[in-house]
Amino acid sequence: MSLRIVVTVKYVPDATGDRHFADDLTVDRDDVDGLLSELDEYAVEQALQISENSDDDVEVTVLTVGPEDAKDALRKALSMGADKAIHVEDDDLHGTDAIGTSLVLAKAVEKAGYDLVVSGMASTDGTMGVVPALLAERLGVPQVTLLSEVSVEGGVVKGRRDGDSATEQLEASLPAVVSVTDQSGEARYPSFKGIMAAKKKPVQSWDLSDLEIDEDEVGLENAYTVVESAAERPARTAGTIVKDEGEGGKQLAAFLAERKFV
Template identity: 80%
Template structure:
């Protein structure tokens, strides 16, 4: 049986845009352009490399989000993934990472998999706990924060680099892995890949398809919530130090006042 790899990806607000909260204190995703989370691109890249090293392997990308989240799937498909699954339901709005992990776990059980690949974190929430939550819900081993990963003879192996040591870790499939931004540069979609992505299948699922009740997810089922939001104050004009013979002293005094020195 061929290796079935599923990559969990996320459509996130562009970090260079003016990101804001909506009236319900959730991220206003309509107010700023979105894109495939950069850290998830590393997950897609490693999944494709594993597939290239394992003849007949298939790569599926999976996301949870609104209509625009299809753009993230299309980017991953243009990189070389074979097909995509999009979980889209109005009741998902406001889901936290706990609810998102429940939705993804149900979707993975429905689609089937041998290896689940994630990025190290999303660039909007930056929590980095989703792979562990998925592994717990699926009852699988987790091999996380890898800067090198491979699959051979039913075993996933990888290298985890820490501040003081490097570990070689492995687990029997099926398993959940996450890869860091040190795992290898993600490939750029070619023109051929972009055109081919338009014809690749994208399956859409909703909460009914996954046997999930609406009150289990969304704002109603969230374990965490934003209570209040205060807009970041506008940047103030900086202090200009003119060098008229005493510039060095003025600069030193300013740095000392700000407790930088």
């Protein structure tokens, strides 16, 4: 038997960089370095572990929707061990929100062929965490989200979801969509051999016409969610310095009480 796993990944601005909005209030990607979303690294890791622990012939494909530089995110996933990659790029995708992105991902997943889709719990830029559920709805398959543990056996995906007060054991018949949390296991670091091998692995490039999507279904003008205004974060002010001359503890307690921290 064979198992086709598609991992959805996102190319995001580096959170440690100096990020800004462009004139249209989308993120100015030209002004900051990008990288594979850290939360998506956990999804790649879990897909690779399923592959390594399976007796079936498993193919792991990484899929992203983004600008030209998003290929860097794909190369990182390929260097970790994924088999091939798909990059959906089109100028008309600029400003597409989560709902539009889920449409593009669904069309791409269907075109690629799949048994299981694995996603991170959220992206590290938008942090909405809704795309896996939207994707499952568009594909018409079960969703098993926010898993701390995941496995596949006998055409069934199983996983553990840890909540604040309970732990759930969940399962669904394939095909299905799952998302994994940052508690699912540390993502592996690409080896030199993996980095060199990634350069030879296939990366397909598709645009909207390849997916039979009209431009009026995506993009900033057709988004259901938009940023209406944005302002620079105010500069940090100097903190309050308490000199302890015997009354430091009282001053600290008064400071915390005044701000209702205690």
